[in-house]
Amino acid sequence: MAPTTTPLLSQLAEEISRNTLSIVEYLESNSLPQPSFDSDGPSHLIPRPDEKLAAARHALIEATKALHALAVGPVETTRLFCFNELYLVGAMQVLCHFNVPQQVPLRGEISMGEVSARTGLSEGLLARFLRMAAANYYFTEPRRGFVAHTAWSKTLATDEKMRACVWFRHIEMMPAVVKLVEAAERSPDSAEPQDAAFSLAFGDTFFDHKEKHPGHMIKFGLFVDAFASGDEADTAESIACGYPWEELPGGSLVVDVGGGIGHISAAIARKHVHLKFQVQDFGHLAEESSLLLQKQGVSDRVRFSPHSFFDSQPETAKGAAVFFLRNIMHNWSDLYCRRILKPIVKAMGPNSRIVICDIVLPEPGTIPKTHEARVRALDLTMLSMFNAKERSHEDFQELFTSVDPRLRITAVVGKPKMGTDSLIEARLV
Numbered sequence: 001m002a003p004t005t006t007p008l009l010s011q012l013a014e015e016i017s018r019n020t021l022s023i024v025e026y027l028e029s030n031s032l033p034q035p036s037f038d039s040d041g042p043s044h045l046i047p048r049p050d051e052k053l054a055a056a057r058h059a060l061i062e063a064t065k066a067l068h069a070l071a072v073g074p075v076e077t078t079r080l081f082c083f084n085e086l087y088l089v090g091a092m093q094v095l096c097h098f099n100v101p102q103q104v105p106l107r108g109e110i111s112m113g114e115v116s117a118r119t120g121l122s123e124g125l126l127a128r129f130l131r132m133a134a135a136n137y138y139f140t141e142p143r144r145g146f147v148a149h150t151a152w153s154k155t156l157a158t159d160e161k162m163r164a165c166v167w168f169r170h171i172e173m174m175p176a177v178v179k180l181v182e183a184a185e186r187s188p189d190s191a192e193p194q195d196a197a198f199s200l201a202f203g204d205t206f207f208d209h210k211e212k213h214p215g216h217m218i219k220f221g222l223f224v225d226a227f228a229s230g231d232e233a234d235t236a237e238s239i240a241c242g243y244p245w246e247e248l249p250g251g252s253l254v255v256d257v258g259g260g261i262g263h264i265s266a267a268i269a270r271k272h273v274h275l276k277f278q279v280q281d282f283g284h285l286a287e288e289s290s291l292l293l294q295k296q297g298v299s300d301r302v303r304f305s306p307h308s309f310f311d312s313q314p315e316t317a318k319g320a321a322v323f324f325l326r327n328i329m330h331n332w333s334d335l336y337c338r339r340i341l342k343p344i345v346k347a348m349g350p351n352s353r354i355v356i357c358d359i360v361l362p363e364p365g366t367i368p369k370t371h372e373a374r375v376r377a378l379d380l381t382m383l384s385m386f387n388a389k390e391r392s393h394e395d396f397q398e399l400f401t402s403v404d405p406r407l408r409i410t411a412v413v414g415k416p417k418m419g420t421d422s423l424i425e426a427r428l429v
């Protein structure tokens, strides 16, 4: 008799049922609210889940994604490819542009006519965009012609960072994604940011475009903040705890290369009071950096130093214990990464190390699909924006070897201490 195997659909349904039960029981036993679409529903399924619960939630997401794909089927999936998502992005962009989320009361309902009058968006269009959003859990129409919040749309009403996420996908990335074919035809494998899809769409490289549109830079900053503080967070806190900073001798200098206004250095400095920091970035960030460092009470140990990372390291940074680069390498092709790393290697002393905070790409197909989709999307974001990329362990080692054959990866800190990003330590050995 042929062996009986449980159909995949049933296996997935069983997995969904088992993990759902664990989560429901946890919420009940901790008197936490059960998830709901209501406007007063919780904004996160489980606030700060422990490792076991996080695993149950991930398994649930993974199994529901697979079950959904099987239920829709191959032809139907392709026939309706991104049909919903495309117009959802459009609808959300219009609704956010006209400040619709902020006009809907956090509790109760309001007529669409009233929202139209307050926002200047025609009532007919408002209704069409709202109904598209409502079909995707953003807003609800409790009775015809009236609108109320769900827990989903409420995030847009109460948090400008959430609105910046909608703005970034639509205004910045959509035009760039449309140019990917042209970029692949015109200059495949180009290492130059000016050949990237973003530059083709906007006529300027990403950072040049930002400099000319300060308003976009502010929204981009809000988006980055929101993106970096999700469930897979690589917060300043996780970086401050993830690396053995405490093992560095007292008075050691950490150079935060391309460190922005120094928020990561400040977080590490607060936790590790025996360390000093030099934050290097463009001079126009000096004032904002000084305000932040004072506010955080670390300005005696964290100094901002205007410096381009393509230039030789200043004398004050030579022999530093750590050259730290967070989310720098993934913005640049190997050609430019070599130009960034060479002056650092020249400035390293016998005990110096480089610590990079970036994604380490997994081997294809070795992690759950939802995680893999996220890191592949990040990789393609880097391609679209800069002609840059995320790198695997092997890619990092090859890059280091091409800069100096002595530069070896000596440690990698990944999950569970870190989220999507890892800390990659390299030394001259």
Ligand SMILES: C[S@@+](CC[C@H](N)C(=O)[O-])C[C@H]1O[C@@H](n2cnc3c(N)ncnc32)[C@H](O)[C@@H]1O
Pocket: 257, 258, 259, 260, 261, 264, 280, 281, 282, 307, 308, 309, 310, 325, 326, 327, 328, 331
């Ligand atoms: C993605 S942000 C990362 C900032 C910071 N490391 C963090 O993790 O928040 C990239 C940073 O590189 C800086 N940058 C770009 N080109 C640079 C250059 N040539 N020299 C120094 N910094 C540069 C930008 O100003 C920006 O602060």
